[in-house]
Amino acid sequence: xxxxxxxxxxxxxxxxxxxxxxxxxxxxxxxxxxxxxxxxxxxxxxxxxxxxxxxxxxxxxxxxxxxxxxxxxxxxxxxxxxxxxxxxxxxxxxxxxxxxxxxxxxxxxxxxxxxxxxxxxxxxxxxxxxxxxxxxxxxxxxxxxxxxxxxxxxxxxxxxxxxxxxxxxxxxxxxxxxxxxxxxxxxxxxxxxxxxxxxxxxxxxxxxxxxxxxxxxxxxxxxxxxxxxxxxxxxxxxxxxxxxxxxxxxxxxxxxxxxxxxxxxxxxxxxxxxxxxxxxxxxxxxxxxxxxxxxxxxxxxxxxxxxxxxxxxxxxxxxxxxxxxxxxxxxxxxxxxxxxxxxxxxxxxxxxxxxxxxxxxxxxx
Amino acid sequence: xxxxxxxxxxxxxxxxxxxxxxxxxxxxxxxxxxxxxxxxxxxxxxxxxxxxxxxxxxxxxxxxxxxxxxxxxxxxxxxxxxxxxxxxxxxxxxxxxxxxxxxxxxxxxxxxxxxxxxxxxxxxxxxxxxxxxxxxxxxxxxxxxxxxxxxxxxxxxxxxxxxxxxxxxxxxxxxxxxxxxxxxxxxxxxxxxxxxxxxxxxxxxxx
Numbered sequence: 001x002x003x004x005x006x007x008x009x010x011x012x013x014x015x016x017x018x019x020x021x022x023x024x025x026x027x028x029x030x031x032x033x034x035x036x037x038x039x040x041x042x043x044x045x046x047x048x049x050x051x052x053x054x055x056x057x058x059x060x061x062x063x064x065x066x067x068x069x070x071x072x073x074x075x076x077x078x079x080x081x082x083x084x085x086x087x088x089x090x091x092x093x094x095x096x097x098x099x100x101x102x103x104x105x106x107x108x109x110x111x112x113x114x115x116x117x118x119x120x121x122x123x124x125x126x127x128x129x130x131x132x133x134x135x136x137x138x139x140x141x142x143x144x145x146x147x148x149x150x151x152x153x154x155x156x157x158x159x160x161x162x163x164x165x166x167x168x169x170x171x172x173x174x175x176x177x178x179x180x181x182x183x184x185x186x187x188x189x190x191x192x193x194x195x196x197x198x199x200x201x202x203x204x205x206x207x208x209x210x211x212x213x214x215x216x217x218x219x220x221x222x223x224x225x226x227x228x229x230x231x232x233x234x235x236x237x238x239x240x241x242x243x244x245x246x247x248x249x250x251x252x253x254x255x256x257x258x259x260x261x262x263x264x265x266x267x268x269x270x271x272x273x274x275x276x277x278x279x280x281x282x283x284x285x286x287x288x289x290x291x292x293x294x295x296x297x298x299x300x301x302x303x304x305x306x307x308x309x310x311x312x313x314x315x316x317x318x319x320x321x322x323x324x325x326x327x328x329x330x331x332x333x334x335x336x337x338x339x340x341x342x343x344x345x346x347x348x349x350x351x352x353x354x355x356x357x358x359x360x361x362x363x364x365x
Numbered sequence: 366x367x368x369x370x371x372x373x374x375x376x377x378x379x380x381x382x383x384x385x386x387x388x389x390x391x392x393x394x395x396x397x398x399x400x401x402x403x404x405x406x407x408x409x410x411x412x413x414x415x416x417x418x419x420x421x422x423x424x425x426x427x428x429x430x431x432x433x434x435x436x437x438x439x440x441x442x443x444x445x446x447x448x449x450x451x452x453x454x455x456x457x458x459x460x461x462x463x464x465x466x467x468x469x470x471x472x473x474x475x476x477x478x479x480x481x482x483x484x485x486x487x488x489x490x491x492x493x494x495x496x497x498x499x500x501x502x503x504x505x506x507x508x509x510x511x512x513x514x515x516x517x518x519x520x521x522x523x524x525x526x527x528x529x530x531x532x533x534x535x536x537x538x539x540x541x542x543x544x545x546x547x548x549x550x551x552x553x554x555x556x557x558x559x560x561x562x563x564x565x566x567x568x569x570x571x572x
Contacts (some may be wrong), residue, residue: 138554141554142553172446172448173447173448173449174448174449175449176448176450176451177448203556249447265549265550265553265555266550267425268427269550270425270426270427270548270549270550270551271445271552272549
C-alpha cells in the first residue's frame with residue numbers, strides 16, 4: 001500500500017500499538033465524555049482548567065475529556081502486587097497555548113498503575129524511547145528526577161514562592177535570574193552555588209551522575225540518585241541508550257509528579273512531543289495507595305515532521321462526456337486502479353488538479 | 366548550521382557586534398540591500414533580522430535555534446524557551462509612571478494603560494490591587510495626560526519622555542536587559558554548537 005496516503009499520526013499509530021501490545025499493555029477505551037464534577041474535583045491536575053461542557057438529556061453537566069490519565073486512574077484498583085498496564089489513543093479537547101482556542105488533540109500513551117517498582121520505571125522509559133524511534137531516527141529522550149530537584153530547593157529555602165520561581169529558572173536553564181533570586185531571598189552562597197551548578201548539569205548520563213553526586217546530600221536526593229544510577233545501568237544495555245540523556249530542566253508539576261520525569265524531542269518539531277513520569281502524588285491526592293508511571297505522545301504535533309509530498313494529486317484524469325458509454329468509463333477506471341494508479345473521472349479538467357497523465361475518452365469514442 | 370533571530374534596530378546591531386567579536390562574523394549582513402537572511406557557510410551560522418517583539422516567536426516555533434530578546438518580551442509573552450544568558454545590554458526597566466501630582470488613594474479601580482498587559486496584571490495581582498487594563502499599542506504616555514488612564518506601565522530608559530510630559534516613575538517593576546534564548550528542541554540536537562555560542566558571548570559580557 002502507498003505509504004503517502006497515511007498522515008504522519010496515522011503512520012505512527014499502528015507500530016505504536018504493536019509496541020505497547022508486545023509489552024503486555026492492553027487497550028483502554030473510554031467514553032468521550034466525563035461528568036464535569038470529576039474534572040472540577042481534580043482541576044489542579046489538568047493542563048488547563050477550561051473544558052468544553054454541555055448538558056446531558058437528564059440535565060447532568062458533562063465535559064468533553066481534556067485529559068486521559070485521570071479517567072484511567074479513576075477506573076484502576078489498588079491490589080497489592082498487581083499492576084494495571086494499559087495503552088490508549090484518544091482525542092482530548094484542550095485550549096491550545098498559542099491560539100487560546102479549543103483544539104482536538106490526538107494523543108497516545110501508556111499508563112502502568114499499581115505496585116510499581118524499578119522495572120516499571122525502566123519499562124516506561126524504554127517504551128518512551130522506542131515510541132520516539134518508531135517515528136524518527138533523530139530523537140532525544142531527556143530524563144530528570146524531581147526528588148533531586150525538590151531536595152535541593154528545600155535545602156535552600158522553605159519559601160513556596162522562592163521554590164516556584166527557582167523551579168521556573170531551572171526549567172529555563174536560567175542561571176543569571178536564579179542568582180538574582182537567591183540574592184533576593186537571602187539564600188546562602190553555598191546553596192546558591194549548588195542550585196546554579198545544578199542548572200548546568202545535563203547531557204551524557206555517566207558524566208551527569210558523577211557531577212551530581214556531590215550535590216546529593218539529603219537522603220531524598222541520595223535515594224533519587226540511586227534510582228537514576230540503576231536506570232542508567234539498565235539503559236546502557238539497550239540499543240537506544242545513546243539517545244537518552246539526563247536533563248534537570250524538565251520540571252513537571254510537583255503536585256502531580258514525584259519521581260522520574262521525562263520528555264521526548266524529535267528533530268524538526270519545535271516542542272517536546274512526549275511527556276511523562278512517575279505520578280504517585282496524583283494517586284495520593286485521590287486517596288489511593290498505588291503508584292503510577294506513564295507518558296503521553298502528542299500525535300497532532302507529528303504534522304510538522306518533514307515528509308515527502310507527492311507532486312501529483314492523481315495519476316490519471318479520465319475525461320469523458322455523454323458520447324462515452326458509462327460501462328467503457330467504468331471498465332477503464334477499473335483497469336487503471338487495478339494497475340495501482342489513482343484515477344479521477346471528470347467532464348472537464350479541474351483547474352488546480354495536479355495529474356500525471358490525461359486520457360481523453362471522448363476522442364477514443 | 367545555527368539560525369539566529371536578531372532584533373532589528375540599535376539593540377540588534379549591538380548584539381551582532383557581540384556575535385562578530387565572538388567569531389561568528391557574517392560580512393554580508395553589513396551590505397546595504399533588502400536581503401533578510403545572511404549566511405556564513407564557513408562559520409555555520411545564519412542570521413535574520415526580525416521585529417524585536419517577534420524574536421521569541423521565531424525561537425519558540427523553531428524557525429530560529431537561538432535569538433536575542435528583551436526580558437520585557439519574555440515576561441509578557443512567556444515563550445517556552447531556554448534563557449541561556451543575560452547579555453547585560455539594552456538595559457532599562459519596566460515601571461509604573463503617572464502624572465507628578467497623582468495620588469492613589471486605593472479606593473477606586475486603578476486605570477492602567479500599557480502595551481504589557483500580562484506584566485501589569487501580574488504585578489498588580491501580586492499587590493492585590495484591582496485594576497482596569499487599557500491595552501494600547503503606542504504613545505502610552507498620552508493616556509494619563511488625556512485622562513484615559515491613571516497610570517501607565519511601560520519601559521523606561523532615560524526617563525526623558527516622561528519628564529517632558531510631566532510624568533514620573535512611581536514604582537519600578539523589574540529591570541530589563543537583552544537575553545540569549547534558545548529553542549528547546551533545537552538545543553537537544555545542536556547542544557555543542559549552541560553551548561559554544563553562549564560560552565563565547567558570555568565571555569564578552571560587561572558587568
